[in-house]
Amino acid sequence: METSTKTNFPLVVIIGAGFGGLEVAKGLADKPVEVLMLDKHNYHVFQPLLYQVATGSLEAESIAFSVRKNFSSQKNFRFRIAEVMGLNAETKTLDTTIGGIKYDYLVIATGSTTNFFGNKQIEKFAMPMKSIPEALNLRYLVLQNLEEAVLLKTREEREPYLNFVLVGAGPTGVELAGALAELRNHVLTKDYPELDKEHMRVYLVDFMPKVLGPFSEQASAKAKDFLVKMGVDVLLNKKVESYDGEVIKFEDGQTIRTRNVIWSAGVMGVIPKGVPEGSIIRGNRIQTDAINRVEGAENIFAIGDVAAVITEETPKGHPGVAQVAIQQGKQVAKNIVHIIKGEPTEPFKYFDKGSLATIGRNKAVADLGKIKFQGFFAWLIWMFVHLVSLLGFRNKIIVFINWIGSYINYNGGTRLIIRRFVRDNVPADARHLPKTES
Amino acid sequence: METSTKTNFPLVVIIGAGFGGLEVAKGLADKPVEVLMLDKHNYHVFQPLLYQVATGSLEAESIAFSVRKNFSSQKNFRFRIAEVMGLNAETKTLDTTIGGIKYDYLVIATGSTTNFFGNKQIEKFAMPMKSIPEALNLRYLVLQNLEEAVLLKTREEREPYLNFVLVGAGPTGVELAGALAELRNHVLTKDYPELDKEHMRVYLVDFMPKVLGPFSEQASAKAKDFLVKMGVDVLLNKKVESYDGEVIKFEDGQTIRTRNVIWSAGVMGVIPKGVPEGSIIRGNRIQTDAINRVEGAENIFAIGDVAAVITEETPKGHPGVAQVAIQQGKQVAKNIVHIIKGEPTEPFKYFDKGSLATIGRNKAVADLGKIKFQGFFAWLIWMFVHLVSLLGFRNKIIVFINWIGSYINYNGGTRLIIRRFVRDNVPADARHLPKTES
Incomplete structure (x- = not known):
């Protein structure tokens, strides 16, 4: 079983090396935690340019980046290629293709997949x-x-x-x-x-x-x-x-x-088995509170496409775009540190930088x-x-x-x-x- | 059945888009022939840098080049992705995954594959x-x-x-x-x-x-x-x-x-079925005369790694390197034109430019x-x-x-x-x- 090893610091496990996951890990550099990131692939994908890979304008390798290389100078960071098969919130364990993992804090940043709406x-x-x-x-x-x-x-x-x-x-x-x-x-x-x-x-x-x-x-x-x-x-x-x-x-x-x-x-969130059914809402997203915490699970966070921060101001959550994931990732990293230090947390506030789309x-x-x-x-x-x-x-x-x-x-x-x-x-x-x- | 179509010019079929095949096609530009190139892939590979693809130093796409793009301005050139299953020298036909093809001249430039020596x-x-x-x-x-x-x-x-x-x-x-x-x-x-x-x-x-x-x-x-x-x-x-x-x-x-x-x-030549058994020699190469013509088959040529030009001066053929294939390809293109025009052919002479290998x-x-x-x-x-x-x-x-x-x-x-x-x-x-x- 993978656990916090090198230190006595709590282990933050991040599932997913997308825009959100990377920001969480980066935000936890030099903080009193150990970080373990899991992803099915050993690379981060810059999804906005995927269509150019599909049309042959760009090579796959130029919109992907090695997770290990990206964090090679971050001492408290570890990475494993793994798929999460199940989550047990009671025992704080993950069942994965590389064995069991015991987390102290879990960040679900698994993103979304294509939604065929059941057809x-x-x-x-x-x-x-x-x-x-x-x-x-x-x-x-x-x-x-x-x-x-x-x-x-x-x-x-x-x-x-x-x-x-x-x-x-x-x-x-x-x-x-x-x-x-x-x-x-x-x-x-x-x-x-x-x-x-x-x-x-x-x-x-x-x-x-x-x-x-x-x-x-x-x-x-x-x-x-x-x-x-x-x-x-x-x-x-x-x-x-x-x-x-x-x-x-x-x-x-x-x-x-x-x-x-x-x-x-259409897209739908990719949710590991074991996330409380009650917190899964339309579009297969995990409902969270204002600090991206999953309802009823004190040390589990969800961010990005797989998450929906449901508050009075955002009754439907935020759009499924990179900026939301990035900003939530940054905020969750800060809040995990706040929680560990016993400080008050800060709610997520989305700053909409605008939208761009290219044609030709x-x-x-x-x-x-x-x-x-x-x-x-x-x-x-x-x-x-x-x-x-x-x-x-x-x-x-x-x-x-x-x-x-x-x-x-x-x-x-x-x-x-x-x-x-x-x-x-x-x-x-x-x-x-x-x-x-x- | 694919045949010479646009013109009454003879059809030269080239099997293989390696170093040799490309040179033949290029050498036949603006000549009174039609050229049809076949390859299993739609790209040419710069094999000397394959090892850098294997170690991740280069992307596959940067050592490969689209055959269609390479010849897009050559009017008498056609390309098909196809695998040759058989060759019938009597009827001058090829049996391929895209159907029968009737050639007037055939250039076998299929290169070599790994030789495990039967193990x-x-x-x-x-x-x-x-x-x-x-x-x-x-x-x-x-x-x-x-x-x-x-x-x-x-x-x-x-x-x-x-x-x-x-x-x-x-x-x-x-x-x-x-x-x-x-x-x-x-x-x-x-x-x-x-x-x-x-x-x-x-x-x-x-x-x-x-x-x-x-x-x-x-x-x-x-x-x-x-x-x-x-x-x-x-x-x-x-x-x-x-x-x-x-x-x-x-x-x-x-x-x-x-x-x-x-x-x-070790390597061995990749020989289409139907090449006369008698002309296949050690290393699975096709023995040819001094103009790269397959023994006993007047309009079939073999070049590069799959060929062995056996003459008194070269009793063992030439080394299996790109330069040999390139120079043979150029010469074969010239000789096909000579033959069509009823001119005398010129024997292949290898000019050894030297050898390079990099370490690290x-x-x-x-x-x-x-x-x-x-x-x-x-x-x-x-x-x-x-x-x-x-x-x-x-x-x-x-x-x-x-x-x-x-x-x-x-x-x-x-x-x-x-x-x-x-x-x-x-x-x-x-x-x-x-x-x-x-």
Whole structure:
């Protein structure tokens, strides 16, 4: 069993190396605690740029950063690759793939995963994009389907391979639609002279009447405008009924033949087993008090996407964005120290820095408080904010070079199928490509 | 069936997008032929830097380059991802995963794969490193075994996870040994404070009495010297008897407990089925005449690692290096044009530009004809030669930045386990890490 070892200080276990988890660990540096972080992966992912990994604009490694390297100079920090199977609040223990762990304080920072709202068929056939392996699968699927399209002779045969349907018009869907539209407009016929640009279609679908739901009306309208000008079919007020891997069907009867459905229509928290059922609310989030403490469990905190700070001022919690996780992580670190020292805790207060979303190579929309603007300048801001937020000097430089490259020359990025994506459910006869990996 | 389509020009089919295949295609630009290239992957790999992908110094994408992108402006070029299952020289057809292909001229440029010399047990448990997926598997295995070692308590338990045995002291083995030694010397305890540097061992084994066999005595001696100074155990005149996934045993009775055996002790040509048996010689190479033509098959050529140009001057063929493949590719392209135009062909003449191998972060050995030198200046030459040879401006810049980063700061590179490597044969109880991918 892993316990507090080197010292007599209490052990703070953090589950998850996302934006929130990192801040907690950082905030506990040089404090009278030991920190043990667990994650399924040995890296932190800069999720806002996942869509660029999916479209091959960036390598996976440049938006990920080694957790061990990040904390290599923090003496009270340990890391383990592990998955948490269960939590026992009474005995203060975790059951994990690397054995039992006894914590003194626990921070659940497990983030969120794709929500298919219980539709098993869609879950089976649509592509999620919430992790690096998922983004890579999507990249390979897109490229494989372009390769397949080349092998087919008629437009009708090619159609399902060249129709891309993105469900969910939040920032992920909008950014991905822009990137795919640019792939169509500027790369497709260079790489695949056999194909016709007009035959590739990008559909962005949402059941709401606007794209970028939580943004200002002005940003939403302009984003839609940018997308339409780039040739994206924006289908609003449209609800998906079914998708069987071949045809996506909407509630109004419309159908689209496609082998590329990307699902970013919702998220839900990832909750370890053993969290009191009573504290789990809509969207699979853990309800907490104003200091991110889980109801009825004095030494368990939840932060970020998996948490909902429910107070009078925030009856629905906060939005599921990086800034909330970061700010909650900082606050929880401070409050754990306060508790240990017997000092009063300070409630979490969210400072909304605003929202940004990019559309294509050189346009973005920005809602920064009362200041709202769209276009090239917003894109510069978007670029700057993302570069400074990215972990690691090397990553910053490499991403910057890639962006400069893409800006000068549309034909940037790496469109390599490194690991073939095999969807178990697609009929074998549709797969012409070699199956070997080596 | 794929045939010559757009024109009445003869169809030249090239199997393989390695160094040789690319040169053939390039040499046929604007010539009265159609070119169809086939490869299992949609990218060319710069194999000399594979070992840096394996050790996490470089991302896979920066040593690979899209075949389609590379030839996007060559009008007479087509590409297909395909695997060749069979060749029928009589009917001039290929049987492939994308259907039949009728060629007029065929260039076999399929390269080589790891040669385990028939030892199935070693093949099952040792790691090869001849492709990007294999290099990534190796990277993940190394990192996973370091993570496993952290979970174990005694030095004895940790030993097999921290012993690295590289079999084959050619350039691959030497360069990998240098890189692993630097990982041990400069990174290990930063990333894994739980581990002891002295407990990680790197063994470089060869059955010959020297490292870098085909290099000059001076280069071999100096390379060994560099390795020993970096803490590599160089074991020469040593033949592997068996490896069962846990213990590697040598013919002299010595054993080493290790879960990390990397096999670069030999290569063999990858020959499509249907090549006349009579023309296949030692090392699974296709014997050709002086213009790289396969004996008895007038319109089939073989180049690079899979070929052996057997003439009086070269009774054993040429060494299996990139320069041979490149020069043969250029010559074959010229000769195909000569044949079509009814002109006399020109025999292949190898111009040996010399050999380079790097050891660690800032040392190399160089045999450039009569000029032989070793050390820092050789490393500068090595770096320059590899950068200019690398395809793609973006790749050059990104690799250069990575190298500068590693030079300034040993702790460079990305040590992320993006796709968990699962060896079917390792007992399940030894694997503590989570099995999920997403």
